[in-house]
Amino acid sequence: MKHKNLWLFISLLLIASMLLASCGGGKPKTSVLRVWIQWGDNPQQLQELFDKYTAETGIKVEVTAPVEPDKILPSLTGSEPPDVLVLSGGDLVKSYYKEGLVEELTSAIQAGDIDLNDFFPASLDQCQMGDKILCLPWGTDMYALFWNKDMFEAAGLDPETPPATMEELVEFADKLTKVNADGTIEQIGFLPDQAWSHSDLYVRMFGGFWYSEDGTQLTANSQPVIDALTWQQQFYTKYGADNVLALSSGWADAYMSADYPFYTGKLAMYVDGEWMTGPNFISAFKPEASYGVAPFPPPADHPERANTAVVQGTVAVIPAGAKDKDASAKLLAWMMSPAIVAEEFCFNANLPTSKKAAEDPCFTSNPKFKEFVDLMASPNAKYIITTPISLELNEALGLVEEQVLHTGADPKPLLDALQAEFEPKLQEALK
Amino acid sequence: MAANLPTQYPNLQLHAETDEERRKRGRARKVRSFFKSLFSHTLINFIGLFFLIPFLWMLVTAFKSSEDVFHTPPRWLPYDNVRVEVNGEQLPLYNVQTESGVKQLAAVKIVEGVGTFVDPADPSQTVECEIQQGTTKIAEPIMHISFRWQNFPDAMARGSRPGVGASFWVYFKNSLIIAFFSIVGTLLSNTPVAYAFARLKFPGREILFVLILSTMMLPFQVTMIPIYLFFNDTLHWGNTFLPLIIPTFFANAYDVFLLRQFFKTIPEEMCDAARVDGASEWQIFTRIVIPLSIPVLATVTVFTFLWEWNDFTGPLLFLTSPKNFTMALGLQDFQSQRTMIWNQLMAAATVFTVPIVIAFFFAQKTFIQGIKLTGLKE
Amino acid sequence: MEELRTNRKWPWPPKLLKWKPRQRVNFRVGMLFLLPWTIGFLAFTLYPMMASFVYSFSIYHSKQPLEWVGLQNYADLLKDSLFWQSLSNTLYMVAIGVPLTLLASFFCAVLLNLKVRGQSIYRVIYFLPSIVPTVASTILWLWILNPQTGILNTLLGYIGIQGPNWMSNPAWSKPGLILLGMWGMGGTIVIYLSGLQDVPIHLLEAAELDGANWWQRLWHVTVPMVSPITLFNLITGVIWMFQYFAQAYVFRGSHSLGYPLNSTLFYSVYLYQNAFLWLKMGYASAMAWVLFIIILICTLLLLKVSERFTYYAG
Secondary structure, eight states: OTTHHHHHHHHHHHHHHHHHHHHHHOOOOTTEEEEEESOOSOHHHHHHHHHHHHHHHOOEEEEEOOOOHHHHHHHHHSSSOOSEEEESOGGGHHHHHHTTOBOOOHHHHHHHTOOGGGBOHHHHHTTEETTEEOOEEEEEEEEEEEEEHHHHHHTTSOTTOOOSSHHHHHHHHHHHOEEOTTSOEEEEEEOTTSSSOOHHHHHHHTTOOSBOTTSSSBOTTSHHHHHHHHHHHHHHHTTOHHHHHHHHTTTGGGTTSTTOHHHHTSEEEEEEEGGGGSTTTHHHHOTTOOEEEEOOOOOTTOGGGTTOEEEEEEEEEOBTTOSOHHHHHHHHHHHHSHHHHHHHHHHHTOBOOBHHHHTOTHHHHSHHHHHHHHHHTSTTEEEOOOOTTHHHHHHHHHHHHHHHHHHOOOHHHHHHHHHHHHHHHHHHHHO | OGGGSOTTOTTOOSSOOOHHHHHHHHHHHHHHHHHHHHHHHHHHHHHHHHHHHHHHHHHHHHTOOHHHHTOSSOOSSOEEEOEEEETTEEEEEEEEEETTEEEEEEEEEEETTEEEEEETTEEEEEEEEESEETTEESEEEOEEEOOOTTHHHHHHHHOSBTTTTBOHHHHHHHHHHHHHHHHHHHHHHHHHHHHHHHHOOOTTHHHHHHHHHHHTTSOHHHHHHHHHHIIIIISOOTTSSHHHHGGGGGOOHHHHHHHHHHHTTSOHHHHHHHHHTTOOHHHIIIIIIHHHTHHHHHHHHHHHHHHHHHOOHHHHHHOOSGGGOOHHHHHHHHHHTTOOOHHHHHHHHHHHHHHHHHHHHHSHHHHHHHHHHHHSOO | OHHHHHHSOOOOSOGGGGOOHHHHHHHHHHHHHHHHHHHHIIIIIIHHHHHHHHHTTEEOOSSSOOEEOTTHHHHHHHHOHHHHHHHHHHHHIIIIIHHHHHHHHHHHHHHHHSOOTTHHHHHHHHHGGGGSOHHHHHHHHHHHTOTTTSHHHHHHHHTTOOOOOTTTOHHHHHHHHHHHHHHTTHHHHHHHHHHHHTSOHHHHHHHHHTTOOHHHHIIIIIHHHTHHHHHHHHHHHHHHHHTOOHHHHHHTTTSOTTTTTTTTOOHHHHHHIIIIISOOHHHHHHHHHHHHHHHHHHHHHHHHHHHHHOOOOO
16 A cells, blocks of 8 residues: 555564563562662661572672661652661651551561561661551661860860750850851851751750650640750851851751861860761761761750650561562561671661660670660650651641741740640541 | 034044154054063952962962861961881971970870980980970970971872772762763764754654753753662662762763754755765765764763762662762762861862863863853854 | 525535545545544653542542532642742743743853854854753752752852852752752753754844944844744743742752752742642642643733734735
């Protein structure tokens, strides 16, 4: 026929796209398990750790670390979620479960023969909703005060003595902050929200939290929350929030590099986690830094709150869309075995979540890390409270905090609005 | 006489000019044009700086050493450590204050604020001292102007997640693959469609063309979610290149418009003569129109390459594991890792930009021509 | 009688049945050539449009079945403060960024049209930044706009101005993004440049003879002659700016979307956040349709208003 070539061409075009589709779309590698880890201090070492599983079982494991928070949800809802997902914090797991994105793990625990008694009970708490277990803790994090000894010396303070109360911390910060003649800031003594918000710690120091202890009520506009925000605000407004922001712009982005202000002499004190004392951070980026670690000081009129710390776990979940739940369960069980927990978190300088792993002497050999281990045993060390609305609430809280700290806004009306908006949502979600 | 002057020439002189006046007028004009030229030159240069400086800044930063990147005030030339060879290793040289004055020593290692130094001339003796006491620096690195070419291979090999097999080389390759197949798909699918609108007379042609043009006004957000769900959940093409490539095999409004404009300029007579000879439309299309259209096809190729190379939103939606990232996604990934290694970041960004700049210099005319074709009204 | 019947132009029966065989063949051939686009249109335009329209009236959380809620999403949108914030952020860019950029590119095109030495080199310099890939240029400008270590504030400091906090001050984040956009306006400059070169010389000469100075020639001859280009650039610029996404996404670095203080939370960014971060796909679809309507209205408005101002030669 006259248009034979045309038909031929069109059909070739369609066939070409079909072929491309089939060869690009087919993924025969069902024998590769994919593990995504939200934190990624040392991706190479993580891959090497999981290569041990390959050595034992012959199943190849592909590690992706770190994972941006923005990519977590798309990966869970996409067609190719990882087989095991390790999240930086347990606070969003309940939200994910509500959306049907993660598996309930009771059967996986049985299949993998995981000993629930080996976990520190507090760490397992954040994963439990009623009698359902939504995740398993894998390493845990804790925060304390870090200070730069050289800067202390230069300001005339004893480099070995950190502030003993929150009031003293404010005094020290004053001495350690240098302002130039034109108002710009040369160095900052203490920045409360570096490298991310630590309101959970400060609110505990003021004696409360934004949830009730049993997680059934929202207390976002309670006095401790207001006090915590007001206390943080002074570090910005005292020198002019604009001036502080001019200096600290971009600091959060430099967290894993040698330009982090704590290393370059721009920030004297701040709150950070136990991993800093390990091989992946200060020792890697700025071995010349001489620094100290101590528990965050309590307010002067509440010494009973000394050694208050907020413990946040990293948790492992099995996505609901994982292809082979059995294989995921087995991998999870291997990850939870005390030997692996000890090895990974000894190296990475994180706190172990397995009682047996915690007996390993390596956890007490590093004196700075030992501060955290001791802190964990304190009666004031509390796990973060989570609910199914944590996802949205955390965002909203972050916005309020940003407004209060960076623009000097009054926290009370903002928190009142937050409370009014989210209390009904919490009640709705808990039904 | 004055009354007879046409009103639109108010500056016309009535009397004949004297030589003196002519010379003055000439000088005045020369002075005016000199200042005009000076003014326009200054302005062009000044604004040109706005375009040029960031570009140069990107290049300079790509060559800087890590210590130099945050130097205040920012320096225009890259500085790097002066290194000296000791026992087969390249060690950085420091100015160290010792009891016997300031010495130039090589740093062997630095741990927790204490440095171990050796004299390059006599490596057997080590000196240990603190790097900094309070704010006094006891040991300072010596820097000199040097271009750190090493940043480029370092950045490319590193990628955004070191040690997991996803380097910028991989991202670069992925970008190339996607760009190549997209070009193939675009050329194959848009040309017949554009030809139909340009040269084929069929009922409903004008209505369909208006329909195509109106899709240009459709924001991608309207179709984004169902397309995402379709590719991800229905076809299970998540995390592959297919969602980015396959749609290019089905024509798009912009290229159809561009090609149609061009095809319309091909003389009707040639096609008519061929029709009279009994050629089918397909034969006319492939034997006459396509060979004459090489310039515009080159334009479409260049633009498709530019568009795919640049694309960020598409890869963001569909590519989830780092091994499949494109350069654009990888660069953003690197930047969001909180490891702001600016010199390596700029080096990677430069490598990302280079293919386009090369393409531009080879195909300058094509670039400009294409932009004109899209910009000018029919 | 016969005349009456044959002269009346009935719309029915439809013309389809009255096609001559030639037309029918042409139609078939045309459709064949159009096949790639037709399939694409059905699969990637029509179907998604209908699907998202349906989603916009439902609650759809991807892994769970669709739940019809009628106009609830749209009602919620009106009450959503972030919706209004994102809309106002986007309108800021559309109302300020687009005209400013157009003005600047026209100005640059005029400059580049002057007879200066090295004209072609300048043209390359002005154009080159526009082909630097978006992600690379955004990251570069993050570096440039850093309040303390970036060169912009350093250069401003040389002339005695203390530069603002481009990235952490909500009042300055959008101007920073506009600067970024202007850096890459080379394409628009080229379009204007070719338009300038098409301005009929005889008109300019006549004006000069009439005693018009440089500014009057520009305003009364050049600007009207390139007004079709201005209109085209304006409309495409507005349509594009309503969908502004990639630069804002990269600009916030490792902070949350919209940093600082939701000043960079543009409409498209908030839509993405709803769809892919919070899984509210029905809500996001409603946002998408509202955007479509807004774009349509703006385009029609622009076309209406422009009728008074554009001049088409011949």
